[in-house]
Amino acid sequence: MSEVVRKPTEFRRACEDARAVQRRVGLVPTMGALHEGHFSLIDEARSRADFIALTIFVNPLQFAPGEDLACYPRTFESDLAGCRERGVDLVFAPEPNAMYPPGFQTEVSVKELGKPLEGGFRTSHFDGVTTVVTKLFNLTGPCTAMFGRKDYQQWKILSRMALDLHMPIELVGCPIIREADGLALSSRNRYLSPSERERALGIVSGLRHAYDAWAHGERDPNTLRSLAEEVIRPTFDRLDYVAAADPETLAPSPPSPSRLLIAVAAHLGSTRLIDNLVLGEDPRP
Numbered sequence: 423m424s425e426v427v428r429k430p431t432e433f434r435r436a437c438e439d440a441r442a443v444q445r446r447v448g449l450v451p452t453m454g455a456l457h458e459g460h461f462s463l464i465d466e467a468r469s470r471a472d473f474i475a476l477t478i479f480v481n482p483l484q485f486a487p488g489e490d491l492a493c494y495p496r497t498f499e500s501d502l503a504g505c506r507e508r509g510v511d512l513v514f515a516p517e518p519n520a521m522y523p524p525g526f527q528t529e530v531s532v533k534e535l536g537k538p539l540e541g542g543f544r545t546s547h548f549d550g551v552t553t554v555v556t557k558l559f560n561l562t563g564p565c566t567a568m569f570g571r572k573d574y575q576q577w578k579i580l581s582r583m584a585l586d587l588h589m590p591i592e593l594v595g596c597p598i599i600r601e602a603d604g605l606a607l608s609s610r611n612r613y614l615s616p617s618e619r620e621r622a623l624g625i626v627s628g629l630r631h632a633y634d635a636w637a638h639g640e641r642d643p644n645t646l647r648s649l650a651e652e653v654i655r656p657t658f659d660r661l662d663y664v665a666a667a668d669p670e671t672l673a674p675s676p677p678s679p680s681r682l683l684i685a686v687a688a689h690l691g692s693t694r695l696i697d698n699l700v701l702g703e704d705p706r707p
């Protein structure tokens with residue numbers, strides 16, 4: 423049975439109580455509208471910890487004006503059912519006012535890693551993420567925290583933040599869960615019309631194109647990037663980027679890398695999708 427708490431102080435107390443009886447806390451931060459990607463994080467948490475806390479909070483600070491904050495899918499009852507089924511012990515679902523009371527004015531920012539890729543298009547997004555995750559880490563206390571590599575840059579930024587600020591958190595980056603046809607699961611996929619859902623496969627086709635070239639020995643970052651882009655561009659209404667980057671620094675890759683991040687952000691109508699692949703590491707998507 424998953425207990426639900428709304429107040430930050432209640433959440434902190436429940437995590438403290440778990441640690442007091444020698445349970446390792448596994449934290450799964452989410453914005454709700456749970457899917458198999460989230461459930462895989464819960465499963466990973468269960469394998470590493472024995473008290474599983476999942477947070478559901480659509481964080482206003484990480485949405486820019488004009489983004490989809492107001493219409494972001496909110497499916498609390500079915501999320502709760504999923505949490506119960508998957509063995510979540512504690513669900514923390516605060517109200518925005520509890521997280522950002524009047525007078526709130528502190529932000530946490532990771533400088534360089536936040537600039538490329540998503541940073542060029544969602545300028546204040548990562549400061550919103552690092553700030554809310556700092557708050558969640560502070561409330562949870564020492565724990566193992568799961569993040570999906572679908573949000574590859576987010577995972578790298580949060581890992582850097584935890585290291586830089588001596589946070590007592592072990593961060594785990596979990597593999598991308600995909601639909602049978604390869605589309606990366608995302609809460610935002612439910613915005614897609616049937617024809618957009620079909621066209622969304624352009625991303626995974628592009629990533630596969632780069633993967634296959636890599637498997638045949640291609641190592642030039644810009645060639646690999648272009649191969650992905652030429653498949654992706656025609657099926658999308660708009661591309662923010664198809665980028666090739668160093669998987670650790672996220673800066674432009676040196677020539678002939680041993681691993682290469684290919685990261686994509688693209689629009690179908692009003693829906694923005696992201697995906698990525700680390701060549702030389704990830705399996706064929």
Ligand SMILES: Nc1ncnc2c1ncn2[C@@H]1O[C@H](COP(=O)(O)OP(=O)(O)OP(=O)(O)O)[C@@H](O)[C@H]1O
Binds near residue numbers: 458460610
């Ligand atoms: N397909 C996926 N595979 C693995 N992890 C995922 C996947 N989708 C989301 N996650 C992870 O779940 C956590 C919570 O993400 P979030 O609640 O924003 O879900 P989301 O599907 O990314 O939603 P949206 O696309 O609307 O942002 C993040 O660590 C994210 O990386």
Ligand SMILES: [Mg+2]
Binds near residue numbers: 573
């Ligand atoms: Mg997300």
